[in-house]
Amino acid sequence: MSMSVEETQAPREGFPRPFPNTPSNVIEQFRMNGKAIIVNGAADGIGLAVAEAMAEAKGNVALWYNSNNAAVVRAEELAKLHGVKTKAYQVNITKPEEVQHGISKVVEDFGRIDVFVANAGMADSKPLLDQTLEDYRKLMSVNVDGVVHCAKFAGEVFRNQNHGNLIITSSMSAHVVNVPVDQPVYNATKAFVTHFGKSLAREWREFARVNIVSPGFFNTKMGAGPTIINEAYRMTPLGRQGHTKEIKGLYLYLASDASSYMTGSDILIDGGYCLP
Numbered sequence: 099m100s101m102s103v104e105e106t107q108a109p110r111e112g113f114p115r116p117f118p119n120t121p122s123n124v125i126e127q128f129r130m131n132g133k134a135i136i137v138n139g140a141a142d143g144i145g146l147a148v149a150e151a152m153a154e155a156k157g158n159v160a161l162w163y164n165s166n167n168a169a170v171v172r173a174e175e176l177a178k179l180h181g182v183k184t185k186a187y188q189v190n191i192t193k194p195e196e197v198q199h200g201i202s203k204v205v206e207d208f209g210r211i212d213v214f215v216a217n218a219g220m221a222d223s224k225p226l227l228d229q230t231l232e233d234y235r236k237l238m239s240v241n242v243d244g245v246v247h248c249a250k251f252a253g254e255v256f257r258n259q260n261h262g263n264l265i266i267t268s269s270m271s272a273h274v275v276n277v278p279v280d281q282p283v284y285n286a287t288k289a290f291v292t293h294f295g296k297s298l299a300r301e302w303r304e305f306a307r308v309n310i311v312s313p314g315f316f317n318t319k320m321g322a323g324p325t326i327i328n329e330a331y332r333m334t335p336l337g338r339q340g341h342t343k344e345i346k347g348l349y350l351y352l353a354s355d356a357s358s359y360m361t362g363s364d365i366l367i368d369g370g371y372c373l374p
């Protein structure tokens with residue numbers, strides 16, 4: 099039962115917490131100098147754009163990939179271009195031991211982890227009745243188990259450091275049943291990670307922030323395919339897919355001190371798709 103006004107008058111020990119010791123200049127708040135950021139799914143698409151954003155803001159970036167070793171070259175390019183430290187790591191997020199090992203390698207190489215961007219995911223855009231149980235399990239193992247593995251082992255580092263920041267790439271498909279393709283399992287995996295992230299924001303309230311990004315259609319390998327594209331344009335008020343450069347600012351905001359009062363938020367970036 100909620101408390102009466104009288105019952106709420108006793109001050110709580112330790113509250114209010116102090117304001118963070120962060121710059122008041124907003125441009126300074128966005129700087130990532132000296133911070134270590136892991137981005138997975140970083141060889142291409144949204145993950146690569148996020149890795150670029152972090153390096154452009156002078157963060158040191160660990161680019162995780164699974165099968166696309168273009169991440170190795172991308173890491174070298176970013177280091178050269180922006181004068182930051184980068185390294186590529188091959189980590190299959192469905193394998194907890196690989197994630198645990200990958201995290202300890204990054205701590206060994208970079209000395210810390212300030213931000214983990216759990217961005218890797220896969221699509222298997224099929225109706226349930228056309229999907230095998232094997233397909234279902236594969237999707238769950240990447241989109242759900244993979245995010246849980248990353249959060250668990252990154253969270254242990256955050257707790258030991260007494261600071262950290264987890265950003266999860268979910269989807270507008272966690273908000274709406276998007277059309278025209280039925281893909282209930284994909285949609286549900288994204289609903290899982292959105293609520294998982296919000297719940298972790300509370301669990302980790304003493305030492306880390308957790309936020310969620312929910313993209314609409316972005317022009318990547320996982321963006322709207324040929325059977326979807328016309329409906330994607332019609333249903334999106336801005337009339338197009340997003341370019342990956344248009345999502346960089348949001349991840350940088352969430353990764354940086356500019357968002358220090360934000361945790362447990364889920365931000366849609368979808369050209370207005372979820373409006374109607």
Ligand SMILES: NC(=O)c1ccc[n+]([C@@H]2O[C@H](COP(=O)([O-])OP(=O)(O)OC[C@H]3O[C@@H](n4cnc5c(N)ncnc54)[C@H](OP(=O)(O)O)[C@@H]3O)[C@@H](O)[C@H]2O)c1
Nearest residue numbers: 139143144164165166190191218219269315316318320321
């Ligand atoms: N594009 C969109 O329209 C859209 C919309 C909403 C949400 N999203 C979400 O955005 C995220 C990034 O997708 P994207 O659009 O940038 O497409 P993408 O370029 O295909 O990125 C997906 C990434 O996930 C990685 N990945 C897949 N399985 C993995 C595994 N077992 N272990 C580690 N990494 C694995 C892939 O790595 P490798 O290539 O190295 O194998 C790939 O880099 C995904 O979570 C996706 O669900 C995308």
